[in-house]
Amino acid sequence: MSGELRLRRRVAFSETDVAGIVHFSNYFRYFEDAEHALWREAGLSIHPVESAVGWPRVSASCEYRRPLRFEQEFDVSVSIAEITTRTVRYTGTITSNGDLVATAAWKIACVDKQPDGSLRSTEIPATVRERLEPYVHRPSAVGHRPSDTA
Amino acid sequence: MSGELRLRRRVAFSETDVAGIVHFSNYFRYFEDAEHALWREAGLSIHPVESAVGWPRVSASCEYRRPLRFEQEFDVSVSIAEITTRTVRYTGTITSNGDLVATAAWKIACVDKQPDGSLRSTEIPATVRERLEPYVHRPSAVGHRPSDTA
Amino acid sequence: MSGELRLRRRVAFSETDVAGIVHFSNYFRYFEDAEHALWREAGLSIHPVESAVGWPRVSASCEYRRPLRFEQEFDVSVSIAEITTRTVRYTGTITSNGDLVATAAWKIACVDKQPDGSLRSTEIPATVRERLEPYVHRPSAVGHRPSDTA
Amino acid sequence: MSGELRLRRRVAFSETDVAGIVHFSNYFRYFEDAEHALWREAGLSIHPVESAVGWPRVSASCEYRRPLRFEQEFDVSVSIAEITTRTVRYTGTITSNGDLVATAAWKIACVDKQPDGSLRSTEIPATVRERLEPYVHRPSAVGHRPSDTA
Numbered sequence: 001m002s003g004e005l006r007l008r009r010r011v012a013f014s015e016t017d018v019a020g021i022v023h024f025s026n027y028f029r030y031f032e033d034a035e036h037a038l039w040r041e042a043g044l045s046i047h048p049v050e051s052a053v054g055w056p057r058v059s060a061s062c063e064y065r066r067p068l069r070f071e072q073e074f075d076v077s078v079s080i081a082e083i084t085t086r087t088v089r090y091t092g093t094i095t096s097n098g099d100l101v102a103t104a105a106w107k108i109a110c111v112d113k114q115p116d117g118s119l120r121s122t123e124i125p126a127t128v129r130e131r132l133e134p135y136v137h138r139p140s141a142v143g144h145r146p147s148d149t150a
Numbered sequence: 151m152s153g154e155l156r157l158r159r160r161v162a163f164s165e166t167d168v169a170g171i172v173h174f175s176n177y178f179r180y181f182e183d184a185e186h187a188l189w190r191e192a193g194l195s196i197h198p199v200e201s202a203v204g205w206p207r208v209s210a211s212c213e214y215r216r217p218l219r220f221e222q223e224f225d226v227s228v229s230i231a232e233i234t235t236r237t238v239r240y241t242g243t244i245t246s247n248g249d250l251v252a253t254a255a256w257k258i259a260c261v262d263k264q265p266d267g268s269l270r271s272t273e274i275p276a277t278v279r280e281r282l283e284p285y286v287h288r289p290s291a292v293g294h295r296p297s298d299t300a
Numbered sequence: 301m302s303g304e305l306r307l308r309r310r311v312a313f314s315e316t317d318v319a320g321i322v323h324f325s326n327y328f329r330y331f332e333d334a335e336h337a338l339w340r341e342a343g344l345s346i347h348p349v350e351s352a353v354g355w356p357r358v359s360a361s362c363e364y365r366r367p368l369r370f371e372q373e374f375d376v377s378v379s380i381a382e383i384t385t386r387t388v389r390y391t392g393t394i395t396s397n398g399d400l401v402a403t404a405a406w407k408i409a410c411v412d413k414q415p416d417g418s419l420r421s422t423e424i425p426a427t428v429r430e431r432l433e434p435y436v437h438r439p440s441a442v443g444h445r446p447s448d449t450a
Numbered sequence: 451m452s453g454e455l456r457l458r459r460r461v462a463f464s465e466t467d468v469a470g471i472v473h474f475s476n477y478f479r480y481f482e483d484a485e486h487a488l489w490r491e492a493g494l495s496i497h498p499v500e501s502a503v504g505w506p507r508v509s510a511s512c513e514y515r516r517p518l519r520f521e522q523e524f525d526v527s528v529s530i531a532e533i534t535t536r537t538v539r540y541t542g543t544i545t546s547n548g549d550l551v552a553t554a555a556w557k558i559a560c561v562d563k564q565p566d567g568s569l570r571s572t573e574i575p576a577t578v579r580e581r582l583e584p585y586v587h588r589p590s591a592v593g594h595r596p597s598d599t600a
Contacts, residue, residue: 036312
């Protein structure tokens with residue numbers, strides 16, 4: 001298993017801005033959509049109708065290499081870099097016609113909702129962990145990756 | 151009382167599109183923001199943390215007269231055209247520097263959420279009706295306006 | 301030819317709102333994306349890199365029948381109701397699992413950009429008209445549809 | 451001079467998602483709006499009608515500490531961390547009622563548009579640099595900050 005989910009998309013008009021290119025904030029939506037497709041492929045939903053837990057973003061970053069323009073086709077690929085007991089860390093890439101467009105990294109945390117509405121970090125349910133595990137990217141593994149302690 | 155809520159805004163970069171003007175879908179967000187400001191001025195929230203009812207759109211329409219551009223200042227004004235037992239109908243106008251930019255009309259319905267998640271039309275709570283009444287636009291009123299039966 | 305373009309989509313997380321359903325403004329983006337897919341199927345782009353003309357919205361309206369929720373699949377279909385010398389009028393429908401979700405109507409105008417940046421109505425280029433003509437919905441035509449005089 | 455631009459905002463309904471909080475991608479729009487307000491306060495526009503240069507994002511990152519909810523008021527503050535010959539690097543903070551909500555860092559590059567439409571890095575015009583300089587955040591400066599070589 002490649003540990004990767006790949007989606008092909010095309011730039012929508014409403015995603016562009018007056019500079020003639022996709023607004024930078026929309027790249028984060030592209031990556032999120034691919035992340036959620038990964039969950040579906042794993043037999044999960046990140047937001048089922050009834051769920052005791054939620055998955056807010058802890059951090060998100062993107063490096064922009066090339067612009068995307070209206071109607072341009074591109075590929076978004078996402079894999080899981082690491083699962084800790086309470087967080088999932090992803091990396092993603094956007095390419096178009098063989099060119100690197102953007103790279104991104106982000107982390108989500110498993111939380112439960114307190115009676116006062118606040119969100120509290122909690123452990124990832126075992127069933128979720130099991131289904132996401134096959135998507136963890138394992139590099140050819142000579143060295144060790146430092147553990148995420150968040 | 152004027153029965154009108156007026157907001158001044160400035161076009162954000164992310165609201166524009168590759169044609170160099172505000173994307174037409176964002177006008178609906180401008181009008182909605184003014185609608186919600188009207189509720190706040192009336193001492194209400196359209197989506198309080200705990201609420202038995204919700205207010206989905208039944209219909210929305212907009213006529214576009216002039217484009218809006220990045221950083222352009224404009225005014226959004228909203229008033230209530232009619233309140234029926236179960237719906238609120240609004241009209242709104244966007245102007246910029248004295249020029250008419252757009253006009254809009256939309257209707258929201260009061261609903262409660264069924265156990266299966268579906269939405270069912272219900273009567274507007276009396277407290278909401280009382281607070282919105284002062285914002286109903288009453289034209290100088292020779293003739294009668296036909297009642298909205300939706 | 302059916303005179304219709306149909307797209308299947310799935311609701312993205314970023315398209316939902318705190319009411320738990322797709323924000324009403326996003327329906328306009330769904331319809332616009334299907335409209336632009338219709339242009340592509342017709343061998344056109346509504347916004348080519350070099351173009352003497354643009355196509356702003358003149359009006360847009362939508363009637364909402366049922367909510368759409370996160371990850372729900374739905375179909376958007378668009379056809380052209382009428383082409384005049386300067387405008388194109390569309391109608392569209394969203395359905396999901398056989399249920400009607402929304403209907404919409406909108407009109408775009410062909411404009412050219414004046415040296416001062418303002419937009420002026422102009423005639424639709426012949427090549428565009430020819431390619432869009434097959435998508436004009438011709439109902440089985442006992443009565444006549446009144447002409448759009450915009 | 452504080453080297454900081456501060457804006458107060460309120461969460462709009464369309465900025466929330468089905469999790470009941472502001473969608474994480476919208477934080478980037480909040481920071482960008484404050485950045486552009488900084489340019490206006492400096493007597494500039496980041497996208498004037500006629501301009502030889504543009505300012506795409508090179509990178510953007512955000513750390514999320516607390517959620518924002520519908521109608522919540524919050525403050526966005528932005529300052530310039532560094533100006534190099536070709537880039538501007540910003541840092542920003544969102545707070546609400548005294549609590550830290552998010553921190554962000556991002557970098558924009560000055561580019562000119564090539565005849566083929568591609569974007570090429572170029573030097574920041576002197577007039578822009580002069581006007582932005584007062585907004586560069588100068589910490590109390592015992593050590594040296596490493597130069598950005600992008």
